[in-house]
Amino acid sequence: MDTVKIIFRNKEYEVPAGKTLCFSLEKLGINRESVLASRNGVLITDDEFLREEDVIHLIAVISGGERVVKEG
């Protein structure tokens, strides 16, 4: 089966080609709101179809630390 490689936090995942990024992320249990995806260094959108032998890098976007009780 034709597959696409998705790399996230130093782990590699394989998903079927011909599906959208959004579909593939859902299959992997990754919330699309928490990542950006790039192919060959170029950002791609959620509705982009992933092609055979694509290598997709996911970039985590959530940051934070301070406990959420105080403002200012």
Add this chain to the structure above:
Amino acid sequence: MRQHKLALCATHYPEWIVNQAQRFIKKYTMFNHHERILVAVSGGKDSLSLWDILWQLGYQADGVYIDLGIDGGLEYSASSLQFCEQFASQRNLRLKVFSVPKTYGIGIPEIAAKTNRGRQKPCSVCGLSKRHIMNQIALEGGYNALVTGHNLDDEVATLFGNTLNWNVSFLERQSPVLPARQTGLVRKAKPLCRFYERETAAYALVRGIQYINEECPFAAGSTSIFYKNLLNQLEQEKPGAKLNFYLSFLQAKAKGMHSTAIGQESNGEDEAIGMAGETLYTCPNCGQPTTVVGLCSFCRMMEKISR
């Protein structure tokens, strides 16, 4: 950007972000081109993107980096500083550096370990220290406004936490801009408060901004990240939910729906100082405002740990 039903190319996306940022700066009367701005930078995507946006918009914006003395096996603070220095140098911008270990002899993790509030996790001590130091530097440097890179996800996570705990006094204070107080509080503004975290990250990548990828070693398991993940689950099912939550909150606030209980919930902490109508005193040690007579929270903490 499902929340805006908008998709832009790599050329128009950063232009859109810059234009939107200018719109928010004006809408919330944050600052103008005649004023001197101090940008709090951490080496992360949000603060460096903010500095880049202000630079492109032609604001007089200097940066300030606070070396917190966090190592975590990653030389986290040292590496973060490198990203800030590289950014400033590439654009010929002025970066001020304040070192906690050099000033106080120990870093934030060591300070936190000596306190009740930070023994388990130093984030609260870190936040208190940063707010104190940033305000002091902004005042001493004669800056008109201190700006931070808080994005919409930060704001919504704070809003969510304060709503769950019904912290009315903190809800009252949460705003895109907090005016200066004569008692020594510099104006604070958050020009990225309406941008999703995903949007600021995309901006940094498209603009080729080099930022620290590693998360603060103490961030793992933090409440804010937990709330952000919860809110992202909501966003995934209901695009625009986070933005709507924040904007509805601001609208409700503008209608006076949160103007209650000022002074009734004072817990002697300085984190929420500066609310309208609140009595402020001057700390005899540092000269910064405090909600209680005597030392401010930061000076009180530093005095306790030096005993």
